Amino acid sequence: xxxxxxxxxxxxxxxxxxxxxxxxxxxxxxxxxxxxxxxxxxxxxxxxxxxxxxxxxxxxxxxxxxxxxxxxxxxxxxxxxxxxxxxxxxxxxxxxxxxxxxxxxxxxxxxxxxxxxxxxxxxxxxxxxxxxxxxxxxxxxxxxxxxxxxxxxxxxxxxxxxxxxxxxxxxxxxxxxxxxxxxxxxxxxxxxxxxxxxxxxxxxxxxxxxxxxxxxxxxxxxxxxxxxxxxxxxxxxxxxxxxxxxxxxxxxxxxxxxxxxxxxxxxxxxxxxxxxxxxxxxxxxxxxxxxxxxxxxxxxxxxxxxxxxxxxxxxxxxxxxxxxxxxxxxxxxxxxxxxxxxxxxxxxxxxxxxxxxxxxxxxxxxxxxxxxxx
Amino acid sequence: xxxxxxxxxxxxxxxxxxxxxxxxxxxxxxxxxxxxxxxxxxxxxxxxxxxxxxxxxxxxxxxxxxxxxxxxxxxxxxxxxxxxxxxxxxxxxxxxxxxxxxxxxxxxxxxxxxxxxxxxxxxxxxxxxxxxxxxxxxxxxxxxxxxxxxxxxxxxxxxxxxxxxxxxxxxxxxxxxxxxxxxxxxxxxxxxxxxxxxxxxxxxxxxxxxxxxxxxxxxxxxxxxxxxxxxxxxxxxxxxxxxxxxxxxxxxxxxxxxxxxxxxxxxxxxxxx
Numbered sequence: 001x002x003x004x005x006x007x008x009x010x011x012x013x014x015x016x017x018x019x020x021x022x023x024x025x026x027x028x029x030x031x032x033x034x035x036x037x038x039x040x041x042x043x044x045x046x047x048x049x050x051x052x053x054x055x056x057x058x059x060x061x062x063x064x065x066x067x068x069x070x071x072x073x074x075x076x077x078x079x080x081x082x083x084x085x086x087x088x089x090x091x092x093x094x095x096x097x098x099x100x101x102x103x104x105x106x107x108x109x110x111x112x113x114x115x116x117x118x119x120x121x122x123x124x125x126x127x128x129x130x131x132x133x134x135x136x137x138x139x140x141x142x143x144x145x146x147x148x149x150x151x152x153x154x155x156x157x158x159x160x161x162x163x164x165x166x167x168x169x170x171x172x173x174x175x176x177x178x179x180x181x182x183x184x185x186x187x188x189x190x191x192x193x194x195x196x197x198x199x200x201x202x203x204x205x206x207x208x209x210x211x212x213x214x215x216x217x218x219x220x221x222x223x224x225x226x227x228x229x230x231x232x233x234x235x236x237x238x239x240x241x242x243x244x245x246x247x248x249x250x251x252x253x254x255x256x257x258x259x260x261x262x263x264x265x266x267x268x269x270x271x272x273x274x275x276x277x278x279x280x281x282x283x284x285x286x287x288x289x290x291x292x293x294x295x296x297x298x299x300x301x302x303x304x305x306x307x308x309x310x311x312x313x314x315x316x317x318x319x320x321x322x323x324x325x326x327x328x329x330x331x332x333x334x335x336x337x338x339x340x341x342x343x344x345x346x347x348x349x350x351x352x353x354x355x356x357x358x359x360x361x362x363x364x365x366x367x368x369x370x371x372x373x374x
Numbered sequence: 375x376x377x378x379x380x381x382x383x384x385x386x387x388x389x390x391x392x393x394x395x396x397x398x399x400x401x402x403x404x405x406x407x408x409x410x411x412x413x414x415x416x417x418x419x420x421x422x423x424x425x426x427x428x429x430x431x432x433x434x435x436x437x438x439x440x441x442x443x444x445x446x447x448x449x450x451x452x453x454x455x456x457x458x459x460x461x462x463x464x465x466x467x468x469x470x471x472x473x474x475x476x477x478x479x480x481x482x483x484x485x486x487x488x489x490x491x492x493x494x495x496x497x498x499x500x501x502x503x504x505x506x507x508x509x510x511x512x513x514x515x516x517x518x519x520x521x522x523x524x525x526x527x528x529x530x531x532x533x534x535x536x537x538x539x540x541x542x543x544x545x546x547x548x549x550x551x552x553x554x555x556x557x558x559x560x561x562x563x564x565x566x567x568x569x570x571x572x573x574x575x576x577x578x579x580x581x582x583x584x585x586x587x588x589x590x591x592x593x594x595x596x597x598x599x600x601x602x603x604x605x606x607x608x609x610x611x612x613x614x615x616x617x618x619x620x621x622x623x624x625x626x627x628x629x630x631x632x633x634x635x636x637x638x639x640x641x642x643x644x645x646x647x
């Protein structure tokens with residue numbers, strides 16, 4: 001058992017018929033951390049959460065809680081509680097009774113229940129809502145009741161399944177901050193499932209990026225963003241230009257027909273690699289003084305910056321700049337050594353990172369998730 | 375434009391209004407009219423005053439109705455739950471089987487039970503063949519209740535099943551998540567959430583059970599007169615429409631009152647348990 005690990009998943013696999021949902025997953029969750037399972041729909045993140053909650057029994061592998069194997073422990077005996085995607089509040093009970101629900105099952109004394117419910121409703125800013133009917137509450141308020149209900153029974157670990165998915169943007173931001181504050185105040189482990197990379201980056205201590213039932217990378221938000229392990233992670237978290245390159249030597253890479261100084265070492269000589277350059281890390285300069293030269297093919301005003309697509313030798317780069325550059329103008333690009341990140345080739349190489357079909361891709365990305373994997 | 379849509383709305387709804395007036399409102403008025411008149415058409419309270427004589431019959435009808443409803447509920451609730459947990463295909467088949475008897479005539483179904491329960495019927499022939507003494511079943515209160523349960527059971531299963539099938543699985547998971555074991559989940563979650571189905575099932579079984587008239591004649595052998603039988607006799611044999619109407623009126627009021635009580639329970643679902 002690793003230091004202060006509260007939950008460990010060892011070689012966990014789940015499949016439904018021919019479809020593998022989780023493939024040999026290994027994950028250690030430390031006590032009191034805010035860990036986010038991040039990935040697109042169908043990546044296995046909700047399944048992982050449900051395994052921890054006890055609603056799914058994995059086909060293979062061990063689920064370890066506090067050093068003990070809990071595979072056979074039913075959900076009601078586990079010290080974890082869940083905030084469900086659609087909250088799953090009980091419509092036949094009012095706010096007070098919903099929050100008191102778990103305490104009543106535990107046969108806590110009425111006086112203590114009252115004190116606890118009041119404390120919880122105060123924690124989530126719903127004081128005075130005790131007698132309200134669940135269906136008369138807004139989405140954000142229902143969300144708060146769900147949090148209060150789950151926290152009232154003192155879980156060691158709180159599982160949150162896309163809890164902010166149904167809220168509008170403004171409310172999401174507020175709730176993100178509030179959830180993070182609650183987590184820090186109570187010192188409870190939060191396991192948070194989302195497909196929203198921004199949410200993951202802003203709230204988590206640790207992010208677990210998943211795709212196709214496999215963990216792609218585990219790291220802090222800064223590690224995940226600055227040092228993605230493969231093209232999938234680089235593309236899923238933020239915007240990235242991912243180009244084919246060749247590692248000429250330690251700290252020297254060639255791509256797009258030019259040589260660049262970078263900070264990455266430890267690759268074989270002349271090893272083919274994926275090179276990631278974030279759009280905001282590229283400086284636009286005069287064509288003659290640039291390391292690369294290209295033609296602007298589209299410009300979009302984004303408020304803080306312009307998002308321009310530049311054609312460099314047939315590969316479309318996305319650049320974020322505060323200066324306006326008209327379509328068809330030729331610009332030079334300057335890339336600092338620390339703006340270049342080198343990744344080993346993976347099965348995702350070549351699939352992501354080119355903005356030539358940007359508009360369609362964007363449409364697809366911004367489509368709301370139609371259904372979450374079971 | 376508003377006027378025109380208004381006119382169209384009226385036109386479209388007119389057949390239903392005519393229907394309601396002809397077949398619901400008018401009969402009700404007739405019932406009330408007959409109940410408070412004598413056979414010459416003059417105002418009279420004679421029929422109403424004759425009612426106390428029928429109190430035992432009323433009580434027996436209500437008692438049989440309650441027993442039949444409770445038995446239906448005990449059978450239907452677990453069955454509906456089990457059906458709702460099956461795969462879609464199995465669910466469809468099982469619901470079809472539940473409905474199947476309803477496609478046959480009510481009379482035929484009741485006659486069939488006579489054939490089964492008679493002293494020389496199917497069950498007793500079988501018992502005697504294997505050397506057991508015959509059991510007297512026909513013309514007992516139990517046979518009447520059996521007939522009610524058999525005939526009205528689908529009306530209990532269907533509403534409960536439809537509530538259960540629609541029940542959000544995450545509610546049940548939430549209950550487990552908060553520490554509820556199997557029994558707690560049923561008591562604190564499934565039961566209260568299915569209360570609307572239970573209430574409408576009870577209403578749909580209790581009302582026809584209390585007012586039924588044929589089952590008791592055929593399976594009770596005339597010794598378990600129910601209020602429906604009395605009403606039928608007033609119209610079919612005694613031609614005392616006034617008394618029949620008076621009894622009907624009281625029955626209607628009783629049923630409305632019991633439905634009001636039930637609806638009160640359904641609004642405060644958790645109070646029932």
